Structure formats: structure tokens, C-alpha cells
Amino acid sequence: xxxxFRYHIAIFFAVIGPGFITAMVDNDAGGILTYSQAGAKxxxxxxxxxxxxxxxxxxxxxxxxxxxxVTGKGLSDLIREEFGLRTTFIVMAVLVLANxxxxxxxxxxxxxxxxxxxxxxxxxxPLGAAIVWLxxxxxxxxxxxxxxxxxxxxxxxxxxSAILVKPDWKEAAIYSVRPVLMxxxxxxxxxxxxxxxxxAPWMQFYLxxxxxxxxxxxxxxxxxxxxxxxxxxxxxxxxxxxxxxCAGTIYEVAPRDLQVPADAAAxxxxxxxxxxLLFAAGLFNASLFAACILPLxxxxxxxxxxxxxxxxxxxxxxxxxxxxxxxxLIVVGGGVVMWPRFPLVKMxxxxxxxxGVLLPVVLIFMTLLINKKKxxxxxxxxxxxxxxSWAAVALMIGLTMALVALSIQDMMRGTS
Amino acid sequence: MADERLFFTELLGLKVFxxxxxxxxxxxxxxxxxxxxxxxxxxxxxxxxxAWLTVRHDQxxxxxxxxxxxxxxxxxxxxxxxxxLRVVRDLMDQQIIDAQGRKVVRVTDxxxxxxxxxxxxxxxxxxxxxxxxxxxxxxxxxxxxxxWIRRLQVGIPPHSIRWEFCNILEPDPQRRLRLNISNRLxxxxxxxxxxxxVETLTPEHREAIFENIDSEVAADALSEVDPDIQAxxxxxxxxxKAADIVEEMAPxxxxxxxxxxxxxxxxxxxxxxxxxxxxxVRELLEFKEDxxxxxxxxxxxxxxxxxxVADAIQVxxxxxxxxxxxNTLFLVDAEERLTGAVPLARLFLHDGATPLRSLAVExxxxxxxxxxxxxxxxxxxxxxxxxxxxxxxxxxxxxxxTADDIIxxxxxx
Numbered sequence: 001x002x003x004x005f006r007y008h009i010a011i012f013f014a015v016i017g018p019g020f021i022t023a024m025v026d027n028d029a030g031g032i033l034t035y036s037q038a039g040a041k042x043x044x045x046x047x048x049x050x051x052x053x054x055x056x057x058x059x060x061x062x063x064x065x066x067x068x069x070v071t072g073k074g075l076s077d078l079i080r081e082e083f084g085l086r087t088t089f090i091v092m093a094v095l096v097l098a099n100x101x102x103x104x105x106x107x108x109x110x111x112x113x114x115x116x117x118x119x120x121x122x123x124x125x126p127l128g129a130a131i132v133w134l135x136x137x138x139x140x141x142x143x144x145x146x147x148x149x150x151x152x153x154x155x156x157x158x159x160x161s162a163i164l165v166k167p168d169w170k171e172a173a174i175y176s177v178r179p180v181l182m183x184x185x186x187x188x189x190x191x192x193x194x195x196x197x198x199x200a201p202w203m204q205f206y207l208x209x210x211x212x213x214x215x216x217x218x219x220x221x222x223x224x225x226x227x228x229x230x231x232x233x234x235x236x237x238x239x240x241x242x243x244x245x246c247a248g249t250i251y252e253v254a255p256r257d258l259q260v261p262a263d264a265a266a267x268x269x270x271x272x273x274x275x276x277l278l279f280a281a282g283l284f285n286a287s288l289f290a291a292c293i294l295p296l297x298x299x300x301x302x303x304x305x306x307x308x309x310x311x312x313x314x315x316x317x318x319x320x321x322x323x324x325x326x327x328x329l330i331v332v333g334g335g336v337v338m339w340p341r342f343p344l345v346k347m348x349x350x351x352x353x354x355x356g357v358l359l360p361v362v363l364i365f366m367t368l369l370i371n372k373k374k375x376x377x378x379x380x381x382x383x384x385x386x387x388x389s390w391a392a393v394a395l396m397i398g399l400t401m402a403l404v405a406l407s408i409q410d411m412m413r414g415t416s
Numbered sequence: 417m418a419d420e421r422l423f424f425t426e427l428l429g430l431k432v433f434x435x436x437x438x439x440x441x442x443x444x445x446x447x448x449x450x451x452x453x454x455x456x457x458x459x460x461x462x463x464x465x466x467a468w469l470t471v472r473h474d475q476x477x478x479x480x481x482x483x484x485x486x487x488x489x490x491x492x493x494x495x496x497x498x499x500x501l502r503v504v505r506d507l508m509d510q511q512i513i514d515a516q517g518r519k520v521v522r523v524t525d526x527x528x529x530x531x532x533x534x535x536x537x538x539x540x541x542x543x544x545x546x547x548x549x550x551x552x553x554x555x556x557x558x559x560x561x562x563x564w565i566r567r568l569q570v571g572i573p574p575h576s577i578r579w580e581f582c583n584i585l586e587p588d589p590q591r592r593l594r595l596n597i598s599n600r601l602x603x604x605x606x607x608x609x610x611x612x613x614v615e616t617l618t619p620e621h622r623e624a625i626f627e628n629i630d631s632e633v634a635a636d637a638l639s640e641v642d643p644d645i646q647a648x649x650x651x652x653x654x655x656x657k658a659a660d661i662v663e664e665m666a667p668x669x670x671x672x673x674x675x676x677x678x679x680x681x682x683x684x685x686x687x688x689x690x691x692x693x694x695x696x697v698r699e700l701l702e703f704k705e706d707x708x709x710x711x712x713x714x715x716x717x718x719x720x721x722x723x724x725v726a727d728a729i730q731v732x733x734x735x736x737x738x739x740x741x742x743n744t745l746f747l748v749d750a751e752e753r754l755t756g757a758v759p760l761a762r763l764f765l766h767d768g769a770t771p772l773r774s775l776a777v778e779x780x781x782x783x784x785x786x787x788x789x790x791x792x793x794x795x796x797x798x799x800x801x802x803x804x805x806x807x808x809x810x811x812x813x814x815x816x817x818t819a820d821d822i823i824x825x826x827x828x829x
Contacts, residue, residue: 071618072618072619072620073618077511080509080522081509081510084508084509084554085509085524085551085554085555086554086555089551089555215644215645215648217619217648306522306551307521307522307524307546307547307551308547309519
């Protein structure tokens with residue numbers, strides 16, 4: 001029995017690579033809460049977004065891994081070499097800003113999941129920050145990564161839950177392919193958040209760096225591509241079931257906004273008394289996992305782009321900017337959440353909207369880079385890929401402007 | 417002469433004036449022609465309208481923060497020249513190797529010295545600037561007056577690398593030749609440092625370095641590189657060059673590297689090798705990687721049982737290349753069977769006529785070629801060994817495992 005179990009674990013880890021890890025980290029606190037909120041408030045309606053999101057996710061992730069494999073360079077290195085220092089500085093500022101909000105979201109996830117067990121955030125957040133810092137700086141992270149990944153199996157609970165609540169599958173199927181557009185601030189806000197949480201700016205930097213680190217070459221790259229696509233689909237499948245589960249358990253009773261993270265545990269209602277436990281475990285694992293990867297990946301990207309020493313194998317004195325950035329993201333991210341009246345869910349959702357708003361900045365440079373013959377030789381983008389990524393850029397900018405316009409309109413109405 | 421220094425960020429966009437003080441255009445780039453002079457700025461590329469003009473270094477009367485004044489107005493249009501190392505195109509924002517600091521850095525700015533020459537002024541490359549101060553200059557360049565930037569940057573710590581310690585990376589061999597880029601600086605580095613640097617570079621730069629440096633240096637460095645990268649480097653090289661490098665490696669390390677390659681590639685490389693090293697490596701390749709046979713190397717010194725200290729010293733003199741790491745001599749009988757081990761240091765305490773047998777260690781520890789890796793590390797730990805002889809089924813000495821092999825094994829865990 002134990003032997004068979006071990007065998008299955010071995011298979012499980014055999015397929016794991018950068019693509020899969022990125023996809024799993026993608027479903028962090030921001031992901032879980034955004035999808036839960038979408039299902040809780042709008043029911044099956046937002047399901048249609050998942051198809052285009054998956055397509056765009058595959059396209060962007062594939063582009064990054066291809067760039068990494070062909071050039072052997074990270075995304076920030078390429079931006080620096082091709083667009084110069086000022087552009088790099090701006091893109092890095094965008095990345096730090098987006099990831100700071102993600103860190104806030106993940107610490108909010110840690111706080112939220114442990115508040116379910118009545119552990120106050122002034123205990124859970126500093127503890128989480130200390131764990132993250134030590135795991136990464138002491139170099140023990142690599143051995144813990146597999147535990148994080150394995151714990152992601154908790155997401156299966158959402159699939160079970162979604163089936164047990166007996167949702168209206170016909171309606172879910174119809175809404176999965178029928179786009180519904182509403183010129184409504186809250187709806188557009190949710191759309192941007194959903195894109196932002198699924199296709200976050202950091203993922204592009206992280207995945208490309210991971211592919212380079214792994215030494216994947218242009219020749220071996222086909223295998224990587226399969227793994228990247230499988231990862232993207234796995235992420236979307238989980239998102240689908242989270243939405244369906246929350247639509248079935250919350251929306252069907254009464255459509256509403258989530259107030260505290262614990263509200264989202266209702267999505268796992270069929271598990272009865274264990275629902276909270278499962279939800280808390282999933283959220284805690286996802287948040288801690290992402291909280292380890294994000295600051296490290298950000299610090300690496302920024303230092304490589306701007307030309308500072310980076311890496312945890314250096315001492316603090318040798319790579320001060322790397323350590324300050326890394327530590328700063330943890331301290332500020334955690335510190336903000338410590339504020340007792342910090343609205344956890346609202347800020348988690350907001351952080352994902354920020355990611356969505358900033359995504360086009362990164363996407364524009366990625367698309368420009370990958371079409372350079374000098375860098376990519378015969379591996380430049382196909383027309384289809386270019387169409388998808390430029391359309392996504394246009395769409396995200398369009399949605400952001402619509403959101404701004406609607407907000408201004410609301411404000412004007414409020415004042416007059 | 418207050419400003420003897422000029423940063424490239426300041427040179428860019430500097431106005432160029434003719435003899436009558438009329439503006440001809442602004443500086444768009446500067447080029448060094450390393451074949452002529454590796455430190456002097458040879459040409460200034462001037463943009464005026466759509467076309468670019470070339471100003472030769474000897475056409476400049478003076479250079480300052482206020483502009484460049486010419487003493488000769490006959491300028492030629494710019495046409496791309498393969499012998500030019502252009503600062504904006506080839507240097508700025510690119511990676512170079514800091515041979516003194518032993519790391520890969522990214523060029524943020526370049527510092528020049530303004531020097532008088534033949535009644536005019538020329539620019540001399542002093543430093544490549546990295547770090548915060550140079551980043552600050554780049555960010556505000558063109559937004560604030562040059563003199564303000566100079567004053568504002570004072571509070572930020574500078575970080576520069578002397579130009580003579582910079583090794584430029586250029587993957588294209590043709591261009592490398594034209595630009596006169598050598599890897600001499602890299603060859604003088606410690607192989608382990610070079611290995612660290614190589615690991616952080618892209619595959620094409622790794623290839624460029626190994627294609628060009630001396631095979632002996634390449635072999636030493638390659639031995640220290642991470643196994644996955646070792647394999648990819650050898651695969652990218654011409655078979656002949658790869659064989660040259662593998663020949664220079666210690667046989668056990670050569671076998672380890674070749675074992676990482678695809679059968680076909682490693683066979684091709686073996687074919688290109690000289691007879692003697694090829695034979696040794698082939699033998700080692702037969703053993704399993706995590707057995708004593710796979711760990712051992714065949715570079716050791718064995719003497720017959722009745723040899724004396726004087727004999728040993730004679731043999732050592734003819735094997736100078738081994739001396740760096742050697743710490744034990746082995747004794748074998750007429751059938752090459754292992755009979756004893758003599759710590760090298762004991763030779764110094766006895767005169768030439770002393771038989772080696774009397775200096776051998778009391779308990780001889782050895783291992784069969786099939787012994788497991790774990791067991792080997794245990795032996796090293798238990799008996800505090802520096803070297804462990806490996807014997808075949810007939811007790812014939814076939815190789816030696818040394819402490820540094822064990823350290824590598826333990827580090828990998």
C-alpha cells in the first residue's frame with residue numbers, strides 16, 4: 001500500500017516542472033478569493049471568461065518559455081538589452097508594485113485562513129513572514145516546495161464539492177461559452193481581476209527565469225511546452241470548479257459579496273464541518289507558497305534587469321539591494337495586513353485588479369521582444385499568437401479605461 | 417580643466433560645433449576601434465537630420481560639457497563598420513565579465529578621461545560604470561542639465577570597473593576577431609571562478625568562451641561546472657575542440673562528463689581523442705556512476721614493493737603535473753596487486769635508501785570497483801582518508817578515489 005502510494009507520488013512529481021509550479025502558484029490567495037467572489041456574486045455568468053483566459057494564459061506562458069529556451073536569458077535581461085535602462089526601470093517599478101499588492105493579498109490569505117481557527121493576525125502574519133524569510137534565505141525552500149505542491153491536491157476538494165452541490169450543469173455549460181458583457185463598474189472590475197489573477201505580470205518573469213535556470217534549450221523546448229500547457233489547463237479547471245462550487249452554494253442561496261475570507265469556505269459546504277478546515281488548509285498553503293516565490297522572483301528580476309548582484313548564495317553585504325528588496329516586500333506586504341481593520345477580501349480582490357491593469361505593460365514588451373528576428377531566429381511569434389497578445393493588450397487597456405470612465409461617471413453623479 | 421572626466425551619458429547628445437561655432441549636430445554614439453587602439457575613442461557619430469556623420473578623433477579641438485569643437489570640418493557620412501565597437505550598440509546595457517571582481521556585470525555607463533593629444537583633445541576609456549550612481553545618471557540623462565546631474569550624484573556611492581579588467585562577450589567569432597576581443601583575462605582566472613561565471617552566462621556565450629580559450633584552462637574550468645551545463649557545453653562545441661578539452665581533463669572527470677552526453681556524441685568525441693587518454697576514459701566509462709569504479713580516477717603513482725625513497729622521488733619528478741593533488745603513493749607486487757600505501761609526507765623524514773615498504777601505513781584500506789558510493793563515503797569518514805585505492809577482483813590496483821571526489825558527492829546530496 002505504502003509502496004503504491006510512493007509510486008504515485010513519484011509519477012506526480014515526474015510531470016512537475018516550471019510550467020506546472022507557475023500554474024499552481026497562480027492559484028494563490030488572490031486566485032481563490034477572486035474566483036470565489038465571482039461565483040458568489042454572479043453565479044455561472046463569469047464562466048465564459050475562462051476559455052479566453054485559458055487561451056491567453058497558454059499563449060503568454062508559451063511565449064515566455066520559448067523566449068527563455070531560445071535566448072537563454074530572463075525577461076528582465078532581454079528588456080534591458082533591447083530597450084535600455086529607463087524602460088527597464090519603469091517595467092521593474094510596475095512589477096514591484098504589482099507584486100507588492102500580491103504579497104499583501106497573500107499575507108491577507110494567511111491571516112484570513114488562520115483567523116478561521118481564531119488565531120489573530122498579529123500572531124499569524126509576523127509568523128508567516130518569518131517562515132517565508134527563513135525558508136528562502138536559509139535555502140531550505142527547495143525541499144519544502146514539494147510539500148507545497150503536494151498540498152495543492154486540496155483543490156480537488158473543490159471538484160468534489162462542485163459535483164456534490166448538484167449545480168445546474170446545463171446552465172454552467174451554456175454560460176461557459178456564452179459571453180455576457182455588462183457596462184457596469186462592478187462587473188468590469190471583476191473581469192479585470194479575473195484576468196489579473198490568472199495571468200499575472202510576475203508569472204512571465206518567473207516562468208522564463210525558471211526555464212533558463214533549468215537549462216532548457218531550443219531543441220528540448222517542445223517537451224516544456226506540453227508541460228506549460230498542461231499547467232495552464234489544470235489552473236483553469238480548478239478555477240472553473242471554484243466558481244461552480246461557489247455559484248452552487250452561495251449564489252443559489254443569495255448572491256452576495258464575500259465579506260471575510262471565511263465566507264468563501266461556504267464553497268466547500270458539502271464537506272460539512274470539514275469545509276472550514278479544508279478551505280483554511282488550501283488557502284494557507286496557497287498563500288504561503290506564493291509568498292515564498294513572489295518576493296524572491298521579484299528581487300531576482302529587478303536585480304538582473306538593473307544589474308545588481310542577486311541570489312541567496314550571496315551574503316547580505318555582497319547583494320544588499322537584492323536582500324532589501326526581498327525583505328522589503330515581505331515586511332511591507334505583511335505590515336499592511338497587520339492593521340486591524342484592514343479589509344482582507346476587498347484588498348485581495350483589489351490587488352488582482354491592479355495586476356490586471358498592469359498586465360498590458362509587460363505583455364507589450366513581451367510581444368515586441370519575441371518578434372525580434374535577431375533574438376528569436378525562426379522561433380518568432382506566429383500571426384495567431386501576435387493577434388491574441390495584441391488583442392489582449394487592447395482589451396485590457398479598454399477594460400481599464402471603461403472602469404475609470406464608469407468610476408468617474410459615478411463620482412459625478414454622486415456630487416451633482 | 418576642471419572636468420577631466422566625461423561620462424558617456426554626458427557625451428550623448430552633446431552639441432558638435434564647426435570652426436565658426438555653428439552647430440553641426442549632436443553626438444549619437446561613439447566608437448572604439450580596438451585593432452587600432454583599445455582605449456581611445458576613435459570616432460564620434462554625429463546625427464544631423466536623418467544622416468549620421470563620422471568625426472575622427474584627430475578632428476576634435478576640445479571636448480567639454482558645453483560641447484565638442486572641431487578643428488577640421490571635412491566629415492564623412494557614417495557607414496556601418498565591422499571593426500567598430502560602438503558604445504550604445506555594443507556596450508551599453510550588455511553583459512561583460514569583470515575579470516578582477518570575477519563576476520558578470522551589466523554596463524550602465526562608461527567613464528572617459530579627456531586627454532590632450534597633438535593640440536586637440538581625445539577621450540580615453542577609463543571605467544565601465546555599474547551600480548546605483550550610474551543608474552541615476554541614466555535615468556535623469558537629458559532631463560536635467562549635465563552639471564546638475566554631476567552635483568546631484570555625489571551622494572550616491574559609485575561602482576566602476578577598470579576598463580582593462582573588462583572582458584567583452586561576443587558570440588560571433590568573425591566579429592570577435594575584427595574587434596580584437598581576446599579571452600586572455602579569462603585564462604588568467606582561477607578555473608573555479610571561471611566556471612562560476614560560465615554558469616551564469618547564456619549557452620551561446622558559454623560556447624564562445626570555450627571555443628576560444630586554451631584547452632587546458634577550458635578543461636580545468638569545465639571540471640568545475642555543473643554537470644548539466646558541462647554536457648550542454650560539450651555538445652555545442654566542434655567535436656575536435658571538445659575532444660581537445662576532454663583529453664586535458666582528469667580521466668575520471670572526463671568519464672563523468674562523457675557519461676552525461678548522448679551515446680552518439682560521446683562516441684564521436686572519444687574517436688577524436690588521442691589513444692592513451694581515450695583508453696583510460698573508455699575503461700572508466702564501463703563502471704556504474706555511483707560505484708567505486710565510477711568515482712575513481714586513474715591518475716595515481718604506484719611503485720614496486722622493493723622501491724626506495726630515492727626511487728619514489730625520481731618517479732615524482734617525472735610526474736610533476738600530478739603533484740598538486742597527490743598525497744599518497746601506492747605499492748604493488750609483481751602482478752600489480754596492491755600491497756601498501758605510503759603517505760607522501762613520510763618521504764621527507766627518511767633518507768634515500770629507506771625501502772618504501774617500511775613507510776607504508778599499518779592498516780591498508782581499499783575498496784573493490786563495485787563498492788557502493790555510500791559505503792565509500794563511510795570509509796573516508798571512518799578512517800579519515802585522503803585517498804582510497806580501488807582494486808579489481810584480482811586485487812589489482814585500478815584507480816584511486818580522493819577526498820575532493822567525496823566532497824563533490826556529498827555536496828550534490
